[in-house]
Amino acid sequence: MSRRGAPDPALRARLDRALGALDPPYACLDLDAFFRNAADLRRRAAGRPIRVATKSVRCRELLRRLLAGEAGFRGLMAFTLPEALWLAEGGFDDVLVAYPTVDRGALGRLVARPADAPARVTLTVDAPAQLDLIASAGASRERPVRVCLDVDASFRPMGGRLHLGVKRSPLHAPAQAARFAAEIARRPYLKLVGLMAYEAQIAGLADEPPGRRLVGAAVRAMQRRSAAELAARRAEIVRAVRAIAPLEFVNGGGTGSLERTAAEPAVTELAAGSGLFGPTLFDAYRGFSVEPAALFALPVVRRPGPGAVTVLGGGYVASGAAGADRLPSPFLPAGLRLDPREGAGEVQTPLLGPAADGLRVGDRVYFRHAKAGELCERFDELYLVRGDALEGRAPTYRGEGRCFL
Secondary structure: OOOOOOOOHHHHHHHHHHHOOOOOOEEEEEHHHHHHHHHHHHHHHOOOOEEEEHHHOOOHHHHHHHHHHOOOEEEEEEOOHHHHHHHHHOOOOEEEEOOOOOOHHHHHHHHOOOOOOOOEEEEEEOOHHHHHHHHHOOOOOOOOEEEEEEOOOOEOOHHHOOOEOOOOOOOOOHHHHHHHHHHHHOOOOEEEEEEEEOOHHHHOOOOOOOOOHHHHHHHHHHHHHHHHHHHHHHHHHHHHHHOOOOOOEEEEOOHHHHHHHHOOOOOOEEEEOHHHHOOHHHOOOOOOOOOOOEEEEEEEEEEEEOOEEEEEOOOOOOOOOOOHHHOOEEEEOOOOEEOOOOOOOOOEEEEEOHHHHHOOOOOEEEEEOOOOHHHHHOOOEEEEEEOOEEEEEEEOOHHHOOOOO
């Protein structure tokens, strides 16, 4: 497999041997590639434990395999409180909800859990109104709710006139974080146990976009400056907050920034998830490579003319700012591309290129999604391939009747 996610000529033959008896559409996971990706994430983490971002996996069977058998992975980072409660009920014992919740029903269920519930569920907060909602759900001194402080990790050069990164927490400076930590400490129904800061402008921004050398150089320069600024600021924030409350963990990073974040002494754990599946948005990073592990197959149903075939469905567009990079990409056989006038369609997707003339009605085409776990919202299960054999199948969140966002 190349760094740029180019298809391995032998992969299609392996998948056909393992899955040839199945009728597409279906989604599959190459377990060998998945666990090689996991090993590379551990290598890049340099000894820091990795909290698995569940939104990038959305399959409890795979989460169990990672946490039970892969040293270096510890705890989950969920994206909603209902999801975290469901995971805790399913036996996962350390779940951080990475985004603030205003779900009053779920907060009530969290507060009503038995006092001896083994799983630790931690909420992320960054504003007093969120604390008030927790109080209104019935939290008490006897049953304090675990919370994690979310700090903005964006880069704000030019005296703050330029904002590089995502718009998350309003807490940016050490003094702001300390004041909010003190506000939490004044509320006996809360227990401040963690701090997180996600540097999206580093972890989630490709630094070597194909055919855009100057853009890549500019991104890398920005990321070097941002990483240096954030390392110093994050260390100050952690010192300020620890003066108010002891912290069990300080979480940072993502698939795209593991090495940089792991080098910060203030960070005790990392977060990653997308690098396990290897979606296309992670093909354009200079410092590491991922293997395409999660794929989906669509059947060829038409041949509209020379150099073209049409497959059923395919409009699985990724979230984020709309653009061509959010579209799924035909992967196997090599030599296919989307029709720019039609893209990936709700009921059909035309594919162009020399490989189209070698496909017949009834053949299958494998695609890669632009993002990781969003693929699992389209399929009830993942077919698990090991070598050239079908090892089993694993239900996705959707296959277990769950849809959290």
